[in-house]
Amino acid sequence: MSKAVTRTLTTSPGLLASLDPLLREWLPRQRWFAGKGRPVTGFSLVAATELLPPGGKLGLYHLLVRAHQAIAPVPGAPEQPADCYQLLIGEREALPPRLAPALIGHVADGPLAGRTVYDALYDTRPTELLLEALRTGARIGGLRFERDDSQEIRSGLVPRLVTSEQSNSSVIYGDTFILKLLRRVVPGVNPDLELPLALAREGCDRVPAPTAWIRAELAPAGAPADEAYVLGVLQPFVQGAADGWELALRELAKGEDFASAARALGRATAEVHTALARTLPTVTLGHTQVQQLVDGMVERLDAAAQAVPALRPYAPGLRSAFEALAGLAAEGCTWTAQRIHGDLHLGQCLRSPGGQWWLIDFEGEPSKPLAERRMPQPPVRDVAGMLRSFDYAAHSADPSVPGWADTCRAAYCSGYAQVSGADPRTDPVLLRAYETDKAIYEVVYEARHRPDWLPVPLSAISRLAAGADTSPSAIPATPSISSIPSSPPSPRRPRP
Ligand SMILES: Nc1ncnc2c1ncn2[C@@H]1O[C@H](COP(=O)(O)OP(=O)(O)O)[C@@H](O)[C@H]1O
Ligand SMILES: O=P(O)(O)O[C@H]1O[C@H](CO)[C@@H](O[C@H]2O[C@H](CO)[C@@H](O)[C@H](O)[C@H]2O)[C@H](O)[C@H]1O
Numbered sequence: 001m002s003k004a005v006t007r008t009l010t011t012s013p014g015l016l017a018s019l020d021p022l023l024r025e026w027l028p029r030q031r032w033f034a035g036k037g038r039p040v041t042g043f044s045l046v047a048a049t050e051l052l053p054p055g056g057k058l059g060l061y062h063l064l065v066r067a068h069q070a071i072a073p074v075p076g077a078p079e080q081p082a083d084c085y086q087l088l089i090g091e092r093e094a095l096p097p098r099l100a101p102a103l104i105g106h107v108a109d110g111p112l113a114g115r116t117v118y119d120a121l122y123d124t125r126p127t128e129l130l131l132e133a134l135r136t137g138a139r140i141g142g143l144r145f146e147r148d149d150s151q152e153i154r155s156g157l158v159p160r161l162v163t164s165e166q167s168n169s170s171v172i173y174g175d176t177f178i179l180k181l182l183r184r185v186v187p188g189v190n191p192d193l194e195l196p197l198a199l200a201r202e203g204c205d206r207v208p209a210p211t212a213w214i215r216a217e218l219a220p221a222g223a224p225a226d227e228a229y230v231l232g233v234l235q236p237f238v239q240g241a242a243d244g245w246e247l248a249l250r251e252l253a254k255g256e257d258f259a260s261a262a263r264a265l266g267r268a269t270a271e272v273h274t275a276l277a278r279t280l281p282t283v284t285l286g287h288t289q290v291q292q293l294v295d296g297m298v299e300r301l302d303a304a305a306q307a308v309p310a311l312r313p314y315a316p317g318l319r320s321a322f323e324a325l326a327g328l329a330a331e332g333c334t335w336t337a338q339r340i341h342g343d344l345h346l347g348q349c350l351r352s353p354g355g356q357w358w359l360i361d362f363e364g365e366p367s368k369p370l371a372e373r374r375m376p377q378p379p380v381r382d383v384a385g386m387l388r389s390f391d392y393a394a395h396s397a398d399p400s401v402p403g404w405a406d407t408c409r410a411a412y413c414s415g416y417a418q419v420s421g422a423d424p425r426t427d428p429v430l431l432r433a434y435e436t437d438k439a440i441y442e443v444v445y446e447a448r449h450r451p452d453w454l455p456v457p458l459s460a461i462s463r464l465a466a467g468a469d470t471s472p473s474a475i476p477a478t479p480s481i482s483s484i485p486s487s488p489p490s491p492r493r494p495r496p
Contacts, residue, residue, distance in 0.1 A: 060088070064085070127161070131173055144214065151212075173237075195207075196210050207360070208236045240353045265386070276338055285335045290335065303444075310458060322437075336378070380427065395459070
């Protein structure tokens with residue numbers, strides 16, 4: 001670690017004030033900016049760490065910055081804290097052409113007046129510096145670079161920024177490691193580190209085991225460790241892998257069968273669920289807890305129908321999916337809940353050239369509070385996410401391949417059953433409720449981000465509202481289904 005990497009700025013009002021007008025312009029344009037559509041009204045500094053001193057060839061700051069935004073007041077709603085973003089800001093006299101896409105702007109006044117600032121994740125030296133800090137387990141100001149000593153990190157690996165659309169930012173090092181830098185950060189235990197570490201401890205090799213990670217300890221000495229911010233995770237790079245979404249679209253375009261890949265993916269999902277249930281707490285959801293789950297689903301439906309008028313005609317049918325689940329709970333059915341992935345879809349699955357599936361991105365739905373994302377949930381929620389994904393892929397095919405989604409959905413469930421011993425289709429009420437909840441989420445997501453895609457979740461909405469889609473007959477059983485136990489463990493009625 002270079003001698004320059006030493007100083008933490010505890011207060012740097014001049015720095016943030018000089019960056020303010022540039023960040024107001026630049027931040028909302030970033031894919032990972034979570035507060036789209038609401039103007040940024042100002043910034044406040046959570047922490048600033050000087051990684052390379054300013055004024056030379058290259059200066060480098062690590063910043064945690066709160067972006068304050070105008071929020072339409074909702075009567076009675078609690079005030080939301082402003083989102084906190086992680087920024088790695090480089091400053092140079094001028095940017096070489098290769099860094100043009102990283103430009104944030106030219107600073108007019110303050111400590112960096114006359115300098116050009118940019119997103120330093122695009123630059124080699126700053127990202128090399130991060131890897132070196134992780135390799136050596138550095139502590140720089142409040143930044144803690146920590147690692148699993150059993151894994152080797154070679155020095156000198158060449159970095160390159162991942163340029164595809166992401167919710168965070170990732171840097172690949174020499175095709176050996178990938179470092180995900182979280183952009184919107186919150187204090188607390190982050191499932192994107194917590195779950196892969198737990199799975200690695202459990203010997204589950206469906207998830208790349210974290211090699212090293214970055215935390216920021218900003219609380220006073222002696223404060224609980226879980227108040228630290230997790231800022232990034234380094235993990236082995238799965239070489240030559242394609243994600244499940246790309247693969248599914250490729251097979252669809254060739255008119256080829258994806259059933260065996262889907263079955264293997266079902267097995268991989270069940271392996272992850274089984275390992276998580278072994279190593280982290282599970283709970284039984286009785287009437288009260290299920291009613292709370294259902295209340296949440298109904299609330300999301302109401303909010304979605306408010307936001308997207310196209311959903312309104314289906315609302316009564318969709319509500320019946322949730323009421324049916326509440327009805328089973330009222331009759332005494334119980335379900336097991338455990339830690340799950342929380343945001344599973346084809347894009348979160350990588351297949352290596354040998355055909356092995358890996359699950360990545362255990363962050364959960366980033367818009368939800370951390371405490372909610374870390375709550376045990378029925379594993380069927382992940383299954384429902386994947387089933388929706390097969391439906392999405394089928395809709396993207398041109399020409400369409402009749403029956404493709406149903407075949408994949410059935411194969412996935414049967415693969416899942418082979419490993420877990422329980423076929424999700426044998427609990428159609430729970431599955432329909434979770435598929436419905438996910439499809440409603442997707443309607444809102446597409447209306448906000450990709451209005452052209454809105455017909456995809458809406459077509460599922462019309463089937464789900466009519467009570468179709470997840471009934472066992474809608475998903476034909478594959479031969480391996482015969483291995484499913486005749487009395488599945490879920491839903492379970494409590495013993496008298
Ligand atoms: N271990 C890995 N090996 C290879 N590629 C990976 C790995 N982890 C992530 N990726 C690639 O990086 C992309 C983004 O990773 P992800 O964890 O989903 O980030 P985000 O939360 O920003 O969406 C993935 O879609 C995948 O293509
Ligand atoms: O960025 P994230 O991975 O956290 O997920 C968000 O974006 C996804 C789209 O990129 C969106 O997924 C939906 O579209 C996918 C195809 O692009 C499809 O495979 C998924 O099944 C579907 O839900 C996801 O919902 C959203 O949270």
